Amino acid sequence: MNATARAALGEFLGSALLAAVVVGSGIAAQRLSPGDIGLQLFENAFATALGLAVLIVVFATVSGAHFNPVVTMVDVVLHRRPWSITAIYLPAQIAGCIAGAVLANLMFAAPAVSWSTTERGGWPLLLSEVVATAGLVLVIFSLVRTGRSHLAAPAVGAYIGAAYFFTASTSFANPAITIGRMFSDTFAGISPASALPYIGAQLIGGALGWALVRALYPTAIAPAVPAASTAS
Template sequence: MADSESGGRPALARRLAAEAVGSMLLAALVVGSGIAAVQLSPDQVGLELVENAAATAAGLFAIILMVGPVSGAHFNPVVSLVDAAFGGLSWRDAAAYLPAQVAGCVAGAVLANLMFDRSAVSIASHHRASGAHLLAEVVATAGLILLIFALARSDRAERAPAAVGAYIGAAYWFTSSTSFANPAITVGRMFSDSFAGIAPASAPAFIAVQVVGGAVGYGLVRLFYPPTVAPGRLVSDPRRQADAPHPSRERSTLR
């Protein structure tokens, strides 16, 4: 297999591996820090949430830097679908990203369970699908989409790792749902009966409203940032830098 596709983009197999590994690390980060928070600060829910949110914000920053240049560091089916809708990713590739993201998040939850000497799989019992939680997921997901694509379309994509980490860390607090904002991580968190878990009965409603939030975010991006000549990506793309050396053209695209 060729190391890259035409135009300099990494081969699809490499991108799928990056999405799977990145998603696995993200789920291990969210679930593992939640388990650790409960062990370190038992019966102190506020402090547990601080610890879980801080670890997630910092870790997400690092994970995006790790694999972003390979796959774009989506880790999120909604991001992939919106990117495809904007033309930054083919629909074929977006469809391939989705199972890699979900499988990675499930594997990450299992890995977190094992790292804390728990059963590999424990089905979560935390029911979350109230009306307030579902509204919060629409808000959290729409905000995430708007942030990512706003940075890409305003030529500030190099700030995305820090900005996305900061947004998710803050959204742990300003949303009642603690900002899942991601169907893949929602599925993964079903497999850990821990502080970060979500009961399977709550997951379908969460996923549905996350898709709605993605559509809202897509509309806001189109309103605030009309289409430009080149699509945007979450991280810098060496191919575009090589093809478009003039500083007036976009240096980064959204993946």
């Protein structure tokens, strides 16, 4: 298997496992802590933060462990990589997140596909997605451009875990996983009608994060390597 195929497979598997962690831990939280939304959110956030950090470590040397279309697009623009990368990574990330959500449903004996009915709308939630995504981009690429990519796994995991609580939207910060969450009518789900505005807010956040990185870190201290990340 050549490097391109391995990278595509890495993005698919990593995205699938990330979605399985997010959706699966949400289902488990609902069942373990019925009636306690705060505890459910903590359980979901804790599992996601740990799982994301592990997945970055596992797949960083295979594909850069993006698992997120925004991260891939910022990486391409910031480091002048060929746009053909997006044609490989983005479909793998989206397909992986859908597959992971379906897998999580099946692991908890739920229907394989159940369209989410959870409405997530209003400007506070969309503003939260802008903030969450911009912050994620800033965390990742501040490390990449200062030669500290080895810290991406714990830093990104910690950031996403914290952002579950400091943003009103619980920090999806990832168009691919937003799409995947539509396929599960559970704690972590989002209705299809709510998903498109979320994705729009995430793209705006990605552009804002890119601008902040360019302003704060105009040149890379060490040779740029594929960024390691995503979200929730």
